[in-house]
Amino acid sequence: MIPFQYVRPSKQKAAIEANAKDRNAQFIAGGTNLIDLMKRGVMTPEKLIDINRLPLQKIERSKNVVRIGALASNSNVAEDKVIQEKLPLLAQALNAGASAQLRNMATVGGNMMQRTRCPYFYDTAMPCNKREPGTGCGALEGFNRMHAIFGFSDMCIAVNPSDMNVALVALDATVLVAGPKGERTIPFAEFHRLPGDHPEVDTTLQKGELILAVDVPDNPYAKHAHYLKVRERTSYAFALISVAAALDIENNIIKSARLAMGGVAHKPWRLTEAEKALAGKPVSEASFKQAAEVAMRGAKAFEHNAYKLRLGPSTIIQALKTAAGIA
Incomplete structure (x- = not known):
């Protein structure tokens, strides 16, 4: 060091x-x-x-918005009564991440900013455009079992490792930041970047900007929400694929839905077309299978991660069934 x-x-x-x-x-x-x-x-x-030392630890609800301070610990957020009542999807996602000891230390802002766990990024002897721009992407022709199937480029196929980020993008969160030019808000869906030609840049933060809080609006999804994480072991492992699923159901009809995936892209992957496909449909496995098919359009695998093309839709279907209370 x-x-x-x-x-x-x-x-x-x-x-x-x-x-x-x-x-x-x-x-x-x-x-x-x-x-x-x-x-x-x-x-x-x-x-x-x-x-x-900054006063950014509070979790509070006002004007139909839950504001979570950037320095609130992952464990405190997951255990907060307001979060559990209003945003159970977020609590589930946080509890699925890391170990209890790490959740006690990790902060909301830090969780948002964590870097990929791609082994080529961590190994300084290997080429990695994210770590050292212009050196190449070792994962493209290497062992790419954990890597992206959406939104990648020929510069980088790494994935965002956060569980929390998947829930927050599904819940239409916004990020409050402050910098040399003052404060601004960023929709959570626009906070993280796809790799493009600059995979070394993970977010849309400008130099000097500090995350102050995350705002999550009230929503009708508290009753029917589920975060499903598929991993190689149940303790302290990153997602092969994860799904945040939330449904607003009335008389067995889906009024609206929120869906996002983790472990599949350089940013938390919102499934807006699949959400549209669910709206107005009956709560049924057939509806969920159709949405999963829509969600996986455009997915492309590499040599070692073709299993994600099969695991992805099955994970979406199971997450939706559990959220709806039919599985």
């Missing part, structure tokens, strides 16, 4: 200024991902700006 400066501002403005004026500075909160990357030499910030 290289030497680095460490500062711990107590004011939001000071934290933003410290980041904005230093090209190679990083905010740090729980550090559950960043410290690992620093130890491996994958990320080498020259300055760490510890933001734990």
Whole structure:
């Protein structure tokens, strides 16, 4: 690990200024991902700006919106009564991620910013455009069992590792950020990027911007929601494929739906066309199979992850059945 400066501002403005004026500075909160990357030499910030003194831990509901502070821990969010009552899909997704010890340390903002777990990104001896632009993508012709089937480019086929992000994109969340130019909001669906020609850039944050909170509007999906995560082992493993499913049902008819997948793209993958396919349909396995077919259109596999083309629709169907209470 290289030497680095460490500062711990107590004011939001000071934290933003410290980041904005230093090209190679990083905010740090729980550090559950960043410290690992620093130890491996994958990320080498020259300055760490510890933001734990900032008052960004609150979870509160007002004006039909639940606001979750960026420094709220994953465990506190998952256990919060408002979250469990109003946003059970989010609580389920958080509890599916990592271990209890990591959830106690990891923050909402940090979870949003965590980097891919692609082994070629972590191995500094291998080519990786995300870690070192212009070196190539080792996963393209390498072992790509965990990699993307949607939204990839010939520069990068890595996936976003977060469970929380899948639930938040399905729930139409927005992100409140502050930077040198003031505050702005970003729709959660636009917060993370597809790789394109610049896979080293994960988000649409601008230099110096700090995540303050995530806002989730009230929704009619609390009664029928389920987060299903398929992984190689049940404890502390990243998703092969995950599905966030939420339904608004009246008289056995689906009034509206929310669907998103994890483990399939460089960003949490919202399934808007499948949602449209479900609207107005009866609650039935046939409706869910049709939606799964729509959801998987455009998916493309590589040498080692063709199983995702079969696992994807079956996971969608099962998540919808569980959410609807028929399985």
